[in-house]
Amino acid sequence: MFKTITGIEPSKKRVIFFYGLLSLFITLAIFTLGLYFYLLSDVSDRTYAAKKALSDRMNGIFTELKQAAEDSDLSCEKADLTRLRRVVFYSPTLKEIGLFDSDFRVYCSNLGPTDFKIYSSIAARITKSKDRKTVSLVNSNTLGESTFFAFYQRADGLGVNGLAPPKNIAISVDQILLPDYFYELTIGKQVFSSNREGIGSDVLAKQEESLADWSMTLVVFLPSSLYWHHLWSISPFILLSWGFLFAVFYIGHLVLIYYRRSLRHCIKRAIRNNAMEVYFQPIVSLSEGGFHEMEALIRWRSFRHGQVSPLVIVDMADRLGLIDDLTWMVIRKVGDFYREYPEQLRDIKISVNVDRHSFLKDYFAPNLSIILGEYPELKGRLGLEVTETTALNSAELPLMVSRFEDIKALGIGLSVDDFGTGYAGLDFLRRFPYDTLKLDQIFIASLKDDQFTRQILTSVTKLAKELNMELVAEGVEREDQLNAVRELGVDRVQGYYFCRPLPKDQVIAWFEENAAN
Numbered sequence: 001m002f003k004t005i006t007g008i009e010p011s012k013k014r015v016i017f018f019y020g021l022l023s024l025f026i027t028l029a030i031f032t033l034g035l036y037f038y039l040l041s042d043v044s045d046r047t048y049a050a051k052k053a054l055s056d057r058m059n060g061i062f063t064e065l066k067q068a069a070e071d072s073d074l075s076c077e078k079a080d081l082t083r084l085r086r087v088v089f090y091s092p093t094l095k096e097i098g099l100f101d102s103d104f105r106v107y108c109s110n111l112g113p114t115d116f117k118i119y120s121s122i123a124a125r126i127t128k129s130k131d132r133k134t135v136s137l138v139n140s141n142t143l144g145e146s147t148f149f150a151f152y153q154r155a156d157g158l159g160v161n162g163l164a165p166p167k168n169i170a171i172s173v174d175q176i177l178l179p180d181y182f183y184e185l186t187i188g189k190q191v192f193s194s195n196r197e198g199i200g201s202d203v204l205a206k207q208e209e210s211l212a213d214w215s216m217t218l219v220v221f222l223p224s225s226l227y228w229h230h231l232w233s234i235s236p237f238i239l240l241s242w243g244f245l246f247a248v249f250y251i252g253h254l255v256l257i258y259y260r261r262s263l264r265h266c267i268k269r270a271i272r273n274n275a276m277e278v279y280f281q282p283i284v285s286l287s288e289g290g291f292h293e294m295e296a297l298i299r300w301r302s303f304r305h306g307q308v309s310p311l312v313i314v315d316m317a318d319r320l321g322l323i324d325d326l327t328w329m330v331i332r333k334v335g336d337f338y339r340e341y342p343e344q345l346r347d348i349k350i351s352v353n354v355d356r357h358s359f360l361k362d363y364f365a366p367n368l369s370i371i372l373g374e375y376p377e378l379k380g381r382l383g384l385e386v387t388e389t390t391a392l393n394s395a396e397l398p399l400m401v402s403r404f405e406d407i408k409a410l411g412i413g414l415s416v417d418d419f420g421t422g423y424a425g426l427d428f429l430r431r432f433p434y435d436t437l438k439l440d441q442i443f444i445a446s447l448k449d450d451q452f453t454r455q456i457l458t459s460v461t462k463l464a465k466e467l468n469m470e471l472v473a474e475g476v477e478r479e480d481q482l483n484a485v486r487e488l489g490v491d492r493v494q495g496y497y498f499c500r501p502l503p504k505d506q507v508i509a510w511f512e513e514n515a516a517n
């Protein structure tokens, strides 16, 4: 099967090209978008982590300042200097610390007594702030370069300021964001720490976080060079995934084709699409020398599987849960046949095969009645041949009798098919006599030569007469079999000897030809 599928070169090339392109497109879409969203989420997470680290560092600084303020007074004695020096010595961040009074005059630092005024703008910010805390970026008196300052003032006016190189503050941000992302950290409008000059490519996205308590803003940039760098580094995975996805698509394609071409799927589709045919085999009456009955038999030639045996169709339909759909299809086709040849089929009864278990279903008789409504031509002419593939249990037996009564009430004849080889029990015949008994062809084949078979069929013939049932001998192929059947007293005969099952137009032609003879 695979050989035939893959053997068609041009379509195989097209399929490979199509799935190759599709899998490439999907792989690229997944990886490029996936990487983009991954980096977006990463930059967002790391910006948030950097903000948190920065916030922790600022809280640490203010805890130190607060402690120093608690321990200080307005003097700048040796003990005071020692205390301030100790704070600086143990501080992870601060390089210098000073004390100021309620006039914002710095009177003491860890370097010794001093005297200068804090900028009035900073003093105003301290006063206005919620906890009398603020930060600033100004030139240091001692260092002379842009320096980070933190200020804290007690309620009684004594304040502490700490000084640190901006790098010391930004180190926690560096640890989290570098070397992948570029960032800019500002206090108010002043840039405090930045490496954005080094981006050197387009910015794919940026993330902003603000630390309102400290008037700080952290902006993190995702450079497109980082994106391309990552994309390049995962290119082996992209290639592998492309190959894998292509294999999945291609194998899936083969499996799908295999399934679509499988008998099971074709039968399902044919039943659903009403795409099967029905052949008809006449049943001849020996005494009258004519024919008034036919059996409808399913026929189906699959494009891929050739002629499929009716037994295989029925078995598969049963397993697919479509056996009733098959029955409705055949009955409707019989109805169409009557409609097409109303004259020729005026006196002809046609029987359709139905598995006995279908009768047990609640909906069977009501559905049948609906179809009879659709096809009034079937009334009084449709017969059902009950194929007895399984035995009935004691609970099913009375139910079946009542179902049969419902069917008979619709004017439908019932015959038991393959009598002698199926499960048609004598008990059931006693409770519910069928209209017709069809003797299985296996008996007819050995009737002439086998004494035992003859004895059985003689008894069955007697039983049928006593129960007022018609008898049909199936599978009569030769004249000697016909004579043996006639000797037995069976009047109606079906078999290749007279006619094989034929399509509708041919069976009509056969009728016309044989009626003329």
Ligand SMILES: Nc1nc2c(ncn2[C@@H]2O[C@@H]3COP(=O)(O)O[C@H]4[C@@H](O)[C@H](n5cnc6c(=O)[nH]c(N)nc65)O[C@@H]4COP(=O)(O)O[C@H]3[C@H]2O)c(=O)[nH]1
Residues within 6 Å of the ligand: 281, 296, 297, 298, 309, 310, 311, 314, 326, 327, 330, 352, 353, 354, 355, 385, 387, 417, 418, 441, 474, 475, 476, 477, 494, 495, 496, 497, 501
């Ligand atoms: N060797 C030989 N065979 C003869 C002769 N005369 C008739 N036959 C074959 O014997 C079978 C008679 O049908 P069946 O016993 O109901 O047996 C049927 C019936 O049980 C089932 N079947 C056929 N069509 C349907 C259907 O529409 N629905 C259901 N449920 N079963 C069906 O498939 C079985 C086989 O059907 P077919 O292959 O059409 O086989 C038919 C028919 O072609 C003969 O002289 N010699």
